[in-house]
Amino acid sequence: MSLLEIRDLEVSFNTPDGVVRAVRGLSFDLDRGKTLAIVGESGSGKSVSTQSLTGLSRGAHVTGSATFDGIDLLTADEHQLRGIRGARIGMIFQDPLSSLHPYYRVGWQIVEMIRAHDRSVSKRAARDRAAQLLSMVGIPHAKDRIGDFPHQFSGGMRQRVMIAMAMSVEPDLLIADEPTTALDVTVQAQVLAVMRKLQDEMGTAIILITHDLGVVAEMSDEIVVMYAGQVMERASRRDLFYRHHHPYTEGLLASLPAQGGKGTRLSPIKGTPPSSINPPDRCPFAPRCPYAFDKCWRENPLPRVVFGDPSHQSACWLSTDEATRREERARMVASKLSAEEPA
Amino acid sequence: MIRFLIRRILLGILVLWLITMAVFGLFFVAPNNVARTMAGRQATPQTVELIRERLGLDQPVWKQYLDFIWKALHGNLGYDYYYQLPVTHIMAQALPITLSLALGASVIWLIIGVTNGVLSAVYPRSFIDRGLTAFALFFYSFPSFLLGLVLLYFIYYKLTLSGLRWFPPGGYAPLSQGPGQWALHMILPWLTLALVLAATYTRLTRSSMLDVLGEDYVRTARSKGLSERRVVLRHGLRSALTPVVTQFGIDLGQLIGGVVVTETVFSLPGLGKTVIDAITRQDLPVIVGIVIFASAAVVTANILVDVAYALLDPRVRLH
Numbered sequence: 201m202s203l204l205e206i207r208d209l210e211v212s213f214n215t216p217d218g219v220v221r222a223v224r225g226l227s228f229d230l231d232r233g234k235t236l237a238i239v240g241e242s243g244s245g246k247s248v249s250t251q252s253l254t255g256l257s258r259g260a261h262v263t264g265s266a267t268f269d270g271i272d273l274l275t276a277d278e279h280q281l282r283g284i285r286g287a288r289i290g291m292i293f294q295d296p297l298s299s300l301h302p303y304y305r306v307g308w309q310i311v312e313m314i315r316a317h318d319r320s321v322s323k324r325a326a327r328d329r330a331a332q333l334l335s336m337v338g339i340p341h342a343k344d345r346i347g348d349f350p351h352q353f354s355g356g357m358r359q360r361v362m363i364a365m366a367m368s369v370e371p372d373l374l375i376a377d378e379p380t381t382a383l384d385v386t387v388q389a390q391v392l393a394v395m396r397k398l399q400d401e402m403g404t405a406i407i408l409i410t411h412d413l414g415v416v417a418e419m420s421d422e423i424v425v426m427y428a429g430q431v432m433e434r435a436s437r438r439d440l441f442y443r444h445h446h447p448y449t450e451g452l453l454a455s456l457p458a459q460g461g462k463g464t465r466l467s468p469i470k471g472t473p474p475s476s477i478n479p480p481d482r483c484p485f486a487p488r489c490p491y492a493f494d495k496c497w498r499e500n501p502l503p504r505v506v507f508g509d510p511s512h513q514s515a516c517w518l519s520t521d522e523a524t525r526r527e528e529r530a531r532m533v534a535s536k537l538s539a540e541e542p543a
Numbered sequence: 544m545i546r547f548l549i550r551r552i553l554l555g556i557l558v559l560w561l562i563t564m565a566v567f568g569l570f571f572v573a574p575n576n577v578a579r580t581m582a583g584r585q586a587t588p589q590t591v592e593l594i595r596e597r598l599g600l601d602q603p604v605w606k607q608y609l610d611f612i613w614k615a616l617h618g619n620l621g622y623d624y625y626y627q628l629p630v631t632h633i634m635a636q637a638l639p640i641t642l643s644l645a646l647g648a649s650v651i652w653l654i655i656g657v658t659n660g661v662l663s664a665v666y667p668r669s670f671i672d673r674g675l676t677a678f679a680l681f682f683y684s685f686p687s688f689l690l691g692l693v694l695l696y697f698i699y700y701k702l703t704l705s706g707l708r709w710f711p712p713g714g715y716a717p718l719s720q721g722p723g724q725w726a727l728h729m730i731l732p733w734l735t736l737a738l739v740l741a742a743t744y745t746r747l748t749r750s751s752m753l754d755v756l757g758e759d760y761v762r763t764a765r766s767k768g769l770s771e772r773r774v775v776l777r778h779g780l781r782s783a784l785t786p787v788v789t790q791f792g793i794d795l796g797q798l799i800g801g802v803v804v805t806e807t808v809f810s811l812p813g814l815g816k817t818v819i820d821a822i823t824r825q826d827l828p829v830i831v832g833i834v835i836f837a838s839a840a841v842v843t844a845n846i847l848v849d850v851a852y853a854l855l856d857p858r859v860r861l862h
């Protein structure tokens with residue numbers, strides 16, 4: 201049995217403008233010690249899908265099932281969830297400055313976390329542990345810095361503090377929601393390395409949320425690509441980078457600097473994601489998809505197995521046969537090139 | 544921080560000085576016939592002139608002013624025109640009454656306002672929120688003299704008529720007569736003052752708390768598995784209180800200078816009622832004394848608010 205099993209997760213919000221369908225049918229499994237990445241543009245439902253698991257999405261209407269180590273998270277009561285939050289599922293967020301309480305010393309915030317889940321730990325022991333954790337995540341002079349406030353740390357250091365806090369009670373699962381997005385490029389890799397180090401030491405499973413495929417390439421075993429609340433493609437890291445099926449994945453990869461082709465020119469996907477209020481019954485990516493054909497506008501494709509590999513799924517009407525799909529791609533590239541020729 | 548404080552204190556002194564000039568100026572610019580009034584209807588011009596001399600009103604204004612400042616710097620605010628009592632003495636008698644009123648009421652309005660505000664924010668748009676909002680708006684739009692009269696009518700007059708002589712009609716009982724008597728005399732004035740202000744504090748706490756509960760660090764607190772109570776109070780309210788404390792300092796500073804309406808309705812001889820009486824009698828030394836004290840209270844409160852702000856928010860403190 202996997203540590204976390206998500207089946208057909210749907211999350212919606214009632215708003216004055218109508219029902220926002222933030223997540224539509226998300227399924228995946230995650231084993232202990234493994235890393236699953238959720239990738240997608242902003243607004244695609246990455247945060248909502250993970251925060252609704254532990255009841256942090258207020259006002260969300262959640263259906264489907266989410267089983268964590270045998271516990272059904274979606275039917276668990278508040279008391280049960282509180283024991284899971286922090287203790288068994290830790291979380292870190294995009295902006296470490298706003299995610300730490302500005303009025304409390306970082307040591308205090310870590311001690312609070314440790315003692316919330318184990319009252320038998322003395323304040324003193326918790327403080328020592330906090331200092332030890334801070335030095336584990338690479339904060340110099342951790343013992344002295346425990347009494348500092350969050351604003352006295354740099355962005356990368358703050359995110360290390362968040363990691364230290366989230367990992368302080370050795371959770372089975374760490375949900376890292378865009379942990380490096382707000383950081384300087386130079387410190388992004390360091391923060392990821394710290395996460396991986398603690399993961400190795402504690403055997404933690406990680407859900408890594410990002411819109412940056414570069415981050416994914418660093419440290420994920422499996423990848424879920426989301427668009428407009430739906431899963432577009434789900435594959436191992438290898439398959440996603442080298443044998444992807446979905447046109448949206450293709451677009452994301454084409455916008456990566458390293459794959460820019462001629463020179464450094466990037467080609468981000470044109471257009472904007474659709475509104476998730478009352479989505480029509482069609483492929484959500486159709487308005488931006490270079491491959492779109494009539495069926496795409498009539499029916500919303502469900503994820504299905506592609507290339508004969510059960511661990512690789514794609515929600516797209518294009519051929520599931522690898523050779524045929526490759527031919528389609530070649531034709532597309534050729535027609536794009538000829539369209540650009542006169543210019 | 545220290546330099547900032549020194550600057551604020553110097554500025555406060557400047558403001559106080561300007562206020563003494565303004566009060567003096569206003570008093571002498573406006574037609575004043577205090578000597579006439581004191582001398583009585585039948586008095587001869589000689590008598591009036593004598594009184595003017597005795598009060599020092601025959602001196603040029605600038606001389607009176609310098610004289611006043613010089614004495615004030617030595618802790619002497621002069622003597623009232625009518626009974627020749629030291630103004631400091633008059634104020635010392637009135638101050639405990641105003642303090643009783645302001646501090647007692649502040650406890651009530653803080654408890655009601657903050658509790659209601661937190662409840663409203665934790666259950667936004669709920670029945671509780673709507674009920675408390677209606678409660679707040681009702682008292683918010685109630686003039687305090689009217690509220691005072693309504694309380695007097697129902698709680699004093701009606702009760703007393705039906706034989707329940709629980710509350711006195713007004714007046715003040717010093718603490719030396721026992722805390723019971725004191726509180727009994729203060730309870731209607733407290734409510735009059737506190738209910739109106741509680742409304743303001745409910746709105747203020749609610750909006751501040753709603754902002755804070757949407758903050759990322761509150762989400763972090765929840766994600767740590769803390770109890771909702773701890774999330775709301777330790778993490779939410781702790782930040783949401785900052786604007787409340789600021790407002791509280793300013794309000795309290797103003798009230799300590801005298802609570803004119805409530806003191807008048809309940810015949811409490813505090814600073815507010817004293818200054819109103821002094822104004823009707825054109826008793827300049829008393830007016831100036833109380834106005835200076837009230838201004839000093841406001842100025843001090845504002846400085847204390849800044850200090851409190853720095854103590855509350857480490858980001859301010861450490862800069």
Ligand SMILES: Nc1ncnc2c1ncn2[C@@H]1O[C@H](COP(=O)(O)OP(=O)(O)O)[C@@H](O)[C@H]1O
Pocket residue numbers: 213215220221222240241242243244245246247248249258259476
């Ligand atoms: N509390 C909420 N009420 C209404 N809509 C929400 C709420 N939270 C998120 N959404 C909507 O859900 C969608 C997905 O949001 P989110 O999961 O934050 O995206 P991502 O993390 O992928 O950027 C967005 O369209 C967002 O507007």
Ligand code: SF4
Pocket residue numbers: 446447448483484485486487489490491492493496501515516517518
């Ligand atoms: S289903 Fe059609 S529109 Fe959607 S991604 Fe596939 S080809 Fe493009």
Ligand SMILES: [Mg+2]
Pocket residue numbers: 243246247248377378
């Ligand atoms: Mg997000």
